[in-house]
Amino acid sequence: MTSANVHLLAGAYALGAIDGDERPEFEEHLANCQACKVEVGEFLATSARLALAAAETPPSTMRQRVLHRITEVRQDPPTVDLPASHARRSPSTVRCGTAFVVAAGITAAASLGGIAAWQYDNVQSAHQQIQQAQAQAAQIAAVLSAPDARTVVGTIGGPGRGANATVVTSRSQDKAVFLTSGLPKLPAGKTYQFWFDDAGVMRPAGLVASGTSAQTILLKGSIGPARDMGITVEPTSGSLHPTSAPVALMAFPGT
Amino acid sequence: MFIGALARPGQRPDDLLVLVANATLDDHIAAPVFGIVCSVLRDPAQSEEVTHEVLVEVWRIAARFRLDKVTALAWVLTIAHLRAVDRVRSAQATADREYKAALLEQTPAYDEVSEAVERRLEDEHVRRCLQALTQTQRESVVLAYYRGLTCPQVGELLSVPLGTVKSRMRDGLIRMHECLGVTA
Numbered sequence: 028m029t030s031a032n033v034h035l036l037a038g039a040y041a042l043g044a045i046d047g048d049e050r051p052e053f054e055e056h057l058a059n060c061q062a063c064k065v066e067v068g069e070f071l072a073t074s075a076r077l078a079l080a081a082a083e084t085p086p087s088t089m090r091q092r093v094l095h096r097i098t099e100v101r102q103d104p105p106t107v108d109l110p111a112s113h114a115r116r117s118p119s120t121v122r123c124g125t126a127f128v129v130a131a132g133i134t135a136a137a138s139l140g141g142i143a144a145w146q147y148d149n150v151q152s153a154h155q156q157i158q159q160a161q162a163q164a165a166q167i168a169a170v171l172s173a174p175d176a177r178t179v180v181g182t183i184g185g186p187g188r189g190a191n192a193t194v195v196t197s198r199s200q201d202k203a204v205f206l207t208s209g210l211p212k213l214p215a216g217k218t219y220q221f222w223f224d225d226a227g228v229m230r231p232a233g234l235v236a237s238g239t240s241a242q243t244i245l246l247k248g249s250i251g252p253a254r255d256m257g258i259t260v261e262p263t264s265g266s267l268h269p270t271s272a273p274v275a276l277m278a279f280p281g282t
Numbered sequence: 283m284f285i286g287a288l289a290r291p292g293q294r295p296d297d298l299l300v301l302v303a304n305a306t307l308d309d310h311i312a313a314p315v316f317g318i319v320c321s322v323l324r325d326p327a328q329s330e331e332v333t334h335e336v337l338v339e340v341w342r343i344a345a346r347f348r349l350d351k352v353t354a355l356a357w358v359l360t361i362a363h364l365r366a367v368d369r370v371r372s373a374q375a376t377a378d379r380e381y382k383a384a385l386l387e388q389t390p391a392y393d394e395v396s397e398a399v400e401r402r403l404e405d406e407h408v409r410r411c412l413q414a415l416t417q418t419q420r421e422s423v424v425l426a427y428y429r430g431l432t433c434p435q436v437g438e439l440l441s442v443p444l445g446t447v448k449s450r451m452r453d454g455l456i457r458m459h460e461c462l463g464v465t466a
Contacts, residue, residue: 035445038452043367044426044433073459075356077427078318078363080405085316089330093312093337 037063041070091171167245170204173197177280183210183258194256196279201249203232203256203279210235213260220261221246222269223253224276232256234265254279311355312337315362321402322366322430332369336362367430396421399428411461419454422447 033056039045040053057063170176176197183192193206203223210219221232223246233247246256257273259266315336320329340358403409412420421440425431431439437447 032445035448035452038450038455039426039433039448041455042423042426042451043363044431044436044451046371046432069459070455071356071360073455073462074363074427075314075359076405076408076458076462077423078314078359079355080403080408081317081321081399081428082313082404083317083320083402084313085333086330089312089316089334092334096334096338 034060034063037066037070041067041074163245166200166202167204167243170197170200170202170245171195173200175199179277179280181275181277183207183275192275192277194277194279196250198250201251203246203250205244205246205256207244216263217260218263218265219258219274220265220269222257222259222273223248223250224255224257225252226254229257229269231265231267234261234263250279311340311358314355314359317402318359318363318428319366321399321428322363322370328369329366332365333362336365363427363430370430371432396424399424407462411458414461415454415457416450418442418446418450419457422450423454423458426451 033053036045036049036053040050040057045053057067176195178193178195180193194203195206196203205221213219219235221234221244222229223232224230230248230251230253233244235244255276255278257269257277258275259269259271259273261270312333316329316333319332319336320326323329323332336358340361400409403412412424415423418440422436422442425436425439426433433444433447433451436442437444440447442450
């Protein structure tokens with residue numbers, strides 16, 4: 028195939044419409060064609076919009092299953108870049124049967140510029156971040172899938188323009204997880220802080236890290252005697268006691 | 283909000299990584315993954331299975347991002363689409379003959395596909411941009427992306443030569459890209 032013709036495949040490639048020999052052929056071409064890389068990048072961002080437009084909320088059981096599963100699956104450490112042809116046969120992807128099949132598909136996506144490398148000096152900090160995130164996600168999963176997990180639903184902010192919030196508690200884990208459809212944006216220098224309400228005494232339960240928009244938050248510390256939780260707006264460094272009226276107060280379930 | 287954070291170029295890698303690691307907990311990721319997988323597979327049980335695999339896989343290899351290339355979300359959705367398409371094609375390979383027959387039977391079905399897709403599209407902007415394509419461009423893009431057909435299958439279905447299909451897909455995406463104003 029002439030290079031002009033190969034170039035034409037960028038669209039079909041981004042739409043997942045080329046198959047068989049043409050896929051590796053195009054990937055080989057892609058590795059050395061800067062213009063193609065740019066174009067494929069744009070096309071993938073475009074096809075992502077097509078997927079977003081078709082979004083559909085998965086059944087709630089899926090969330091539970093995924094949470095359960097990721098507590099058992101170890102994350103891969105970041106790797107250095109591998110040439111596409113080697114990446115497809117990387118021994119690290121052969122760890123178990125199903126993972127191999129999945130990984131093979133993903134490495135195909137990787138070689139078009141999705142995954143692959145992590146800058147070497149980022150490896151350490153990235154790895155730590157992952158371990159922290161993984162530990163936290165495991166704790167979140169433990170709460171959400173605990174047999175005694177209880178849920179209460181509320182809103183933050185005014186009616187009609189507030190965000191939905193759900194609090195899940197597990198007395199056996201003595202932990203609470205806060206889930207939201209998105210907290211309203213705050214001005215610079217401000218963040219949300221969580222509080223456990225120990226019979227009127229507010230005990231700090233963690234901050235929403237500024238600049239992130241995490242929507243599943245593990246409250247810091249144990250529930251202990253608290254029967255409610257509150258959220259206030261505080262300076263980004265957090266406060267020892269609430270310095271503003273709560274934007275939300277939610278009673279823990281089952282108390 | 284979550285998507286916006288992911289899609290912004292120049293975001294601190296560590297933040298992004300944590301977000302991605304938590305992506306499996308987040309409907310903003312899970313919903314488009316599930317949506318596109320359903321669109322391609324059209325079978326709820328299989329779609330759940332593939333979505334589950336994809337989300338766990340994203341979790342597993344989240345550290346391997348190359349941030350300078352595709353945005354994190356586009357990356358996840360590329361994987362999801364590829365997985366769904368692979369599933370369809372391996373099923374087809376085992377029942378290729380029946381599939382071909384079925385495909386030919388469905389020949390006039392582009393309108394149905396298009397109608398079903400349109401009905402599902404919640405993003406008005408995307409719908410408008412799709413409408414702004416030429417007919418062959420739109421048909422090629424929709425059949426390939428939302429139904430997981432290969433170029434030869436699209437060509438067969440639309441009675442258009444293979445080379446034309448390929449260039450219509452590219453032209454279509456160029457116009458979609460311009461119309462949507464997305465940044466890679």
